[in-house]
Amino acid sequence: MALQAGIVGLPNVGKSTLFNALSSAKAQAANFPFCTIEPNVGVITVPDQRLVELEKLVNPQRVVPTTVEIVDIAGLVKGASKGEGLGNQFLGNIRATDAIIHVVRCFSDDNVIHVDGNVNPVRDKEIIDTELQLKDLDTIDKKISKSEKQAKTGGDKDAQRGVEILKALKQHLEEGKNARAFEVTPEEKEKFLDELCLLTIKPVIYVCNVDEKSVISGNEFTAALQEAIKAEKAEVLFISAAIESDIAVMESYEDRQMFLEDMGLSESGVARLIQATYKLLNLATYFTAGVQEVRAWTITKGFIAPQAAGVIHSDFEKGFIRAEVIKYNDFLKYKSEAACRENGKLAVQGKTYIVEDGDIMHFLFNV
Numbered sequence: 001m002a003l004q005a006g007i008v009g010l011p012n013v014g015k016s017t018l019f020n021a022l023s024s025a026k027a028q029a030a031n032f033p034f035c036t037i038e039p040n041v042g043v044i045t046v047p048d049q050r051l052v053e054l055e056k057l058v059n060p061q062r063v064v065p066t067t068v069e070i071v072d073i074a075g076l077v078k079g080a081s082k083g084e085g086l087g088n089q090f091l092g093n094i095r096a097t098d099a100i101i102h103v104v105r106c107f108s109d110d111n112v113i114h115v116d117g118n119v120n121p122v123r124d125k126e127i128i129d130t131e132l133q134l135k136d137l138d139t140i141d142k143k144i145s146k147s148e149k150q151a152k153t154g155g156d157k158d159a160q161r162g163v164e165i166l167k168a169l170k171q172h173l174e175e176g177k178n179a180r181a182f183e184v185t186p187e188e189k190e191k192f193l194d195e196l197c198l199l200t201i202k203p204v205i206y207v208c209n210v211d212e213k214s215v216i217s218g219n220e221f222t223a224a225l226q227e228a229i230k231a232e233k234a235e236v237l238f239i240s241a242a243i244e245s246d247i248a249v250m251e252s253y254e255d256r257q258m259f260l261e262d263m264g265l266s267e268s269g270v271a272r273l274i275q276a277t278y279k280l281l282n283l284a285t286y287f288t289a290g291v292q293e294v295r296a297w298t299i300t301k302g303f304i305a306p307q308a309a310g311v312i313h314s315d316f317e318k319g320f321i322r323a324e325v326i327k328y329n330d331f332l333k334y335k336s337e338a339a340c341r342e343n344g345k346l347a348v349q350g351k352t353y354i355v356e357d358g359d360i361m362h363f364l365f366n367v
Helices: 013-023 048-058 083-096 122-156 157-174 186-196 222-229 239-250 251-262 269-280 305-312 314-318 328-334 337-340
Strands: 004-008 040-045 062-064 067-072 099-105 204-209 235-239 283-288 293-300 319-328 346-349 362-366
Touching: 004 083, 013 040, 013 239, 013 269, 013 293, 040 293, 048 293, 048 328, 083 122, 099 122, 099 269, 122 157, 122 222, 157 186, 157 314, 204 222, 204 269, 222 235, 235 239, 235 269, 239 251, 239 269, 251 337, 269 283, 293 305, 305 314, 305 319, 305 362, 314 319, 314 362, 319 328, 328 337, 337 346
Parallel strands: 004 067, 004 099, 062 293, 099 204, 204 235, 283 362
Antiparallel strands: 040 067, 283 293, 319 346, 319 362
C-alpha cells in the first residue's frame, strides 16, 4: 500500500535539506524562501533489520523493502489559505497526503534567514496551524450549506446529524484547535468527515530541526514547542537536518554507523522518522520469503489475512483460500521454511486470521 507523507513548515526551516537526506531526490536547498516551488516527491526505503536477516537465511535472487513516499511542499506563509505565497497550490498538495511531517526550526544561526526575522518555534507552528484551520473552515462552511439544504428538503436525519457535527467542529476550529483533536465517534467520522479530506485532521509528527549539540536532549526552543503541543499528544522528534545530510552522502554502512556513534546516536534521524510515521499511521509489516524474492509488505494493523493478501494483488484477496504463516522469530531459530514445517512452526490460517507484524506468509488462492 502506498503511503505518502508531506513535509510542511515555514520557508527556510530546513524542509528541503531534510527531504534531500530522506530520499534520493535532490530538491534545491538554498538560503532563501520558496526555493522549492513545485512539490518534490522522493521514495524512501524503510529500514528493517528483519529483512537483512531473512536475506542471509534465504539467499534470494532479490530483496524488495517496503517504501514511503515523501512530498516536500513549498514553505507556507501567513495568508496561504487566501492564496498568499502560492498558498492554494501548496495546501492542495497537503490534502493528498496521508500524514504531515511538520518541520519547525529550533536552532539559531545568523547566516540562515528566518522569514519572520527571529526564531520562535511556537509562533511558527501556530502560523501553519492557522492557515490549515482557515482552509478547513472554508471546506466545512461549504459542506454545512449543502447538508442544511438536504436536511430541510428531505427530512434526512443523517443529514441533520451531519450538520450538528460539522457546526460543532467549526466552533472547535474557530477556537484555534485542530480537527484531529475533535471528539467524534469512529463511525461518525467515517460518515461525515472523511470525505472532506480536512488538513488538520491528518496525523502529524513535529520534527524539531536542531543544531548538532541539541540532537539528543533538545534545547530551549524544543522545550517551548513541546509545552505548546502537550494537548495534541503528538510525537516530537529532534533531528538535525545538517547531520542527516552528512549521513546521506556516506556510501558505506560502516561509515554511517561510526559517524552515528561519534555523535552519541544509535540510529539516524531518518530511521526514527520513518518508524514514527509507521506508528502514527498504525501500520505493520509482513514478509514473503522465497528463493526468487524476499519482500516486505506494508499493511494497516488489524488487517485479516485476505486483506493482507490483497496488498500483493487484488486476485489474492478475491480468491483467498488460506495462508501459511511462520513467525519471524521461529524462522530465525529454525533457519528455513522446511525446518519450521518439520518442527510444527508453520500454521495454516483462514480468512479471519489477524496478521501480526513480522509474520512470514504464503498465500493460497483460486480465481
